[in-house]
Amino acid sequence: MLPLGLLVSGEQAEIMEIKGCKGAHSLDLEKERPGDEQGRIEDMGIRVGKSVQMLNNGGRGPLLLKVDESRIAMGRGMAMKIMVRRKG
Amino acid sequence: MSTMTEERLQGSSRAALRAEKKAITVGVAGNPNSGKSTIINAIAGTRLHVGNWPGVTVEKKSAIFEYGGRKIRIVDLPGTYSLSPYTQEEIIARDYLIHEKPDVILNVVDATNLERNLYLTVQVMELGIPTVVALNIYDEAEKRGHTINRRVMEDMLGVKVIPTVATKKIGLDDLLKSLLEVAENPSAHCPKHLNYGDDIESAAKMLETQIGLTPLAEKYPPRWLAFKLMEGDSQVSGEIKPDDSGLSVSKAVGHLKTAHDSDIESIMADARYAQAFGLTREVLQKTESGNIELTERIDRIVLNRVLGIPIFLAAMWFVFKLTFDVSKPFADWMSAMTAGPFKGWAEAILGLIRAPGWTVSLVTDGVMAGVGSVLVFVPVIFAMMFFITFLEGSGYMARAAFVMDRAMHTIGLHGKSFIPMLLGFGCNVPAIYATRTLENPKDKALTALLVPLMSCGARLPVYVVFIGAFFSAHAGTVLWSLYVMGIVLAIIVGICFKKTLFKGEAPMFIMELPPYRRPSFKSLMIHTWEKGKHFLIKAGTYILAVSILIWFLLNLPWGVENKKDSYLGKVGQIIAPVLEPIGFGNWEAASSLISGVIAKEIVVGTMGEIYVAKPEDEKKNPSTFSEDLKEVGTSFVHAAEDSAANVFSTVGISSLSSKEDEKRAGLKAVIQKTYTPLSAYAFVAFVLLYMPCVVVAIAMRQEFGTWKWFGIAFVYQMTLAWGVAFLIYHGGKLLGIGG
Ligand SMILES: Nc1nc2c(ncn2[C@@H]2O[C@H](COP(=O)(O)OP(=O)(O)OP(=O)(O)O)[C@@H](O)[C@H]2O)c(=O)[nH]1
Numbered sequence: 117m118l119p120l121g122l123l124v125s126g127e128q129a130e131i132m133e134i135k136g137c138k139g140a141h142s143l144d145l146e147k148e149r150p151g152d153e154q155g156r157i158e159d160m161g162i163r164v165g166k167s168v169q170m171l172n173n174g175g176r177g178p179l180l181l182k183v184d185e186s187r188i189a190m191g192r193g194m195a196m197k198i199m200v201r202r203k204g
Numbered sequence: 205m206s207t208m209t210e211e212r213l214q215g216s217s218r219a220a221l222r223a224e225k226k227a228i229t230v231g232v233a234g235n236p237n238s239g240k241s242t243i244i245n246a247i248a249g250t251r252l253h254v255g256n257w258p259g260v261t262v263e264k265k266s267a268i269f270e271y272g273g274r275k276i277r278i279v280d281l282p283g284t285y286s287l288s289p290y291t292q293e294e295i296i297a298r299d300y301l302i303h304e305k306p307d308v309i310l311n312v313v314d315a316t317n318l319e320r321n322l323y324l325t326v327q328v329m330e331l332g333i334p335t336v337v338a339l340n341i342y343d344e345a346e347k348r349g350h351t352i353n354r355r356v357m358e359d360m361l362g363v364k365v366i367p368t369v370a371t372k373k374i375g376l377d378d379l380l381k382s383l384l385e386v387a388e389n390p391s392a393h394c395p396k397h398l399n400y401g402d403d404i405e406s407a408a409k410m411l412e413t414q415i416g417l418t419p420l421a422e423k424y425p426p427r428w429l430a431f432k433l434m435e436g437d438s439q440v441s442g443e444i445k446p447d448d449s450g451l452s453v454s455k456a457v458g459h460l461k462t463a464h465d466s467d468i469e470s471i472m473a474d475a476r477y478a479q480a481f482g483l484t485r486e487v488l489q490k491t492e493s494g495n496i497e498l499t500e501r502i503d504r505i506v507l508n509r510v511l512g513i514p515i516f517l518a519a520m521w522f523v524f525k526l527t528f529d530v531s532k533p534f535a536d537w538m539s540a541m542t543a544g545p546f547k548g549w550a551e552a553i554l555g556l557i558r559a560p561g562w563t564v565s566l567v568t569d570g571v572m573a574g575v576g577s578v579l580v581f582v583p584v585i586f587a588m589m590f591f592i593t594f595l596e597g598s599g600y601m602a603r604a605a606f607v608m609d610r611a612m613h614t615i616g617l618h619g620k621s622f623i624p625m626l627l628g629f630g631c632n633v634p635a636i637y638a639t640r641t642l643e644n645p646k647d648k649a650l651t652a653l654l655v656p657l658m659s660c661g662a663r664l665p666v667y668v669v670f671i672g673a674f675f676s677a678h679a680g681t682v683l684w685s686l687y688v689m690g691i692v693l694a695i696i697v698g699i700c701f702k703k704t705l706f707k708g709e710a711p712m713f714i715m716e717l718p719p720y721r722r723p724s725f726k727s728l729m730i731h732t733w734e735k736g737k738h739f740l741i742k743a744g745t746y747i748l749a750v751s752i753l754i755w756f757l758l759n760l761p762w763g764v765e766n767k768k769d770s771y772l773g774k775v776g777q778i779i780a781p782v783l784e785p786i787g788f789g790n791w792e793a794a795s796s797l798i799s800g801v802i803a804k805e806i807v808v809g810t811m812g813e814i815y816v817a818k819p820e821d822e823k824k825n826p827s828t829f830s831e832d833l834k835e836v837g838t839s840f841v842h843a844a845e846d847s848a849a850n851v852f853s854t855v856g857i858s859s860l861s862s863k864e865d866e867k868r869a870g871l872k873a874v875i876q877k878t879y880t881p882l883s884a885y886a887f888v889a890f891v892l893l894y895m896p897c898v899v900v901a902i903a904m905r906q907e908f909g910t911w912k913w914f915g916i917a918f919v920y921q922m923t924l925a926w927g928v929a930f931l932i933y934h935g936g937k938l939l940g941i942g943g
């Protein structure tokens with residue numbers, strides 16, 4: 117297993133675990149920032165068991181994934197919290 | 205289908221309307237960028253904002269039309285990936301579906317991405333409201349070799365499924381027929397209860413029965429409410445306080461929790477996802493096409509780590525160069541016309557009706573000089589709006605966010621914040637509203653604070669006058685430099701704010717990049733017009749009013765000889781010393797800048813009024829009306845030719861700079877006398893930065909419910925504007941450029 121953020125462009129992998137913070141999110145300006153990162157990315161179709169293909173990973177900055185038929189741009193921080201297993 | 209009205213929907217008016225005319229209310233829900241607004245535009249004849257990136261619609265908008273003898277009120281909603289909202293605009297969508305209970309839900313599904321879209325469909329079905337599914341963007345799905353068995357899908361969901369291609373108006377008639385059919389006979393088209401597994405179902409049953417005994421059953425869809433209570437949805441629990449209502453949630457979910465050893469929210473999400481997955485497997489057939497999509501090939505270049513930002517900047521440069529070159533001949537034409545024939549006609553008409561002398565001056569020196577100076581720039585503004593529309597329609601918008609993500613991280617924001625900023629190039633007001641798509645409220649506030657640094661269309665007239673007077677050889681580049689200055693300063697200011705007001709780590713960035721699409725010519729035209737028209741309306745309304753006001757302020761006390769001694773002149777003289785150190789300490793500049801607070805294009809309007817009455821040297825021979833008319837026509841044709849020629853002469857000096865100067869002395873000539881290239885550049889930089897206009901102030905107030913953020917914007921922008929102008933003016937002088 118390795119973090120998604122370490123895949124090289126072109127590689128395919130399967131998502132094994134999503135470690136992003138989970139919790140209640142709030143939309144109130146005075147409160148702390150919303151925490152439910154995991155729920156958000158799962159809603160966008162990035163879930164355990166899904167195959168992903170790394171389309172663009174420049175080594176720094178955001179990266180671009182292909183999940184099913186959609187291209188999803190993701191910050192590097194988040195991508196390091198998603199564990200994947202390389203596919204042949 | 206005929207008339208439509210757009211307004212924000214209000215509960216009371218909706219109820220009244222339904223009682224009277226029995227309009228069918230259709231709520232349109234779906235993933236972002238699935239084509240909801242496009243469908244509504246196609247069936248109701250509206251011109252809702254459409255763009256090829258997620259998060260275009262941030263407000264609910266409704267339209268009324270007639271079909272098959274029934275009135276239909278269709279409500280466009282912001283796109284959402286699920287019914288657990290993360291952003292403000294998603295809350296708007298969810299709240300509408302839950303609280304306003306439309307008669308029918310039109311669930312727009314992006315057929316190219318079935319599984320993820322069905323995840324929302326599954327949740328929509330929980331609401332128990334009669335639903336019709338539109339399989340939109342079916343053309344692209346077919347092109348990719350996907351076929352969807354709609355019959356099977358209809359059986360499995362228990363609702364009608366209609367393939368559509370909104371952009372080509374295919375399938376829309378079927379869709380409308382189905383909507384009517386469902387509205388006539390709602391009970392036959394209620395979505396099936398999908399089975400989420402025994403554990404979940406029995407817990408939900410228990411809660412549903414309890415809910416049925418309380419008044420809550422009236423207010424909320426019971427099955428949905430049961431699920432939300434089980435999940436412990438913070439918003440729902442906040443709204444209804446389950447303990448007060450005598451609902452024993454913990455008892456209901458007790459077994460579920462022990463059996464699955466996980467939190468209920470994930471169990472539910474998995475159950476829903478399993479449904480979406482199962483459905484997709486049953487109905488979707490793919491023939492793998494193997495070849496790499498065009499979108500991916502373009503992205504390899506455009507999103508390249510090294511090339512990304514240079515490509516973005518080059519694209520911007522190209523846009524500004526084209527904006528300037530294409531629109532300039534028309535702008536020159538309009539300016540010659542308003543100063544020449546149009547003015548002559550107004551004078552003639554007023555003379556005919558024997559209007560008193562001062563009204564002639566009010567109309568020609570006030571209204572025509574003021575509004576005219578602004579109208580002159582309508583072509584420029586429209587050209588700019590055209591390019592922004594193209595940017596939005598092509599799909600590059602979301603790429604710009606990707607490319608700028610790293611730069612935005614330095615200010616504690618992420619790439620998505622760059623989209624409101626780019627929209628700000630059109631007009632800052634919708635840009636402020638576009639901040640709703642940001643997950644984090646602090647991001648939203650910081651982004652809104654930086655939006656006014658993005659140079660909006662209203663500032664273009666000022667630039668064009670000054671650039672035309674001093675830098676016409678490098679117009680495109682100088683114009684571009686101002687926009688880039690805005691972005692760079694936004695980053696610097698952002699860093700300062702991050703260190704003071706908005707401490708904390710950068711939030712996560714996640715965003716879908718749509719495929720590139722070629723916007724149709726017609727839709728480009730429509731949306732360019734929609735963006736540009738408010739500048740016209742503005743010119744006809746409050747710029748007109750301000751022009752008249754300014755005329756009075758320039759002519760009071762009555763009969764004042766020198767404009768310097770008028771009320772406006774006196775105020776200008778008081779302010780002028782403040783502007784002295786930054787290169788334009790004259791009362792004319794000061795007065796214009798004050799009036800520009802209402803709207804920045806008024807700066808040139810006021811200058812037009814101030815400088816107009818300087819006696820002209822040449823006395824024109826009176827020309828006849830028909831001569832005038834001919835002149836208007838032929839010069840317009842020349843303008844069109846020049847504009848077309850400019851498109852092809854991409855680089856280098858435009859062909860027309862030589863002949864324009866002789867004719868229109870006016871504003872440009874006075875400016876050339878009053879300013880140096882250096883002070884002119886300092887002046888436009890000042891106009892770029894000095895403060896958000898009144899409408900932006902109101903928008904900020906509305907979005908945040910307090911004047912606080914506007915106050916901060918006001919203070920920092922004034923300081924910044926003065927500081928930057930000072931640096932430009934004195935820095936330039938030290939270096940010995942353009943002094
Ligand atoms: N090829 C194709 N493109 C479509 C179709 N319907 C919509 N589009 C395009 O999809 C993009 C998104 O359309 P919108 O109507 O703005 O989508 P929306 O669902 O309102 O998006 P949000 O407001 O962001 O939630 C636009 O570029 C449309 O031109 C279709 O049937 N076929």
Ligand SMILES: [Mg+2]
Pocket residue numbers: 240241242253254260261280281282283
């Ligand atoms: Mg929309």
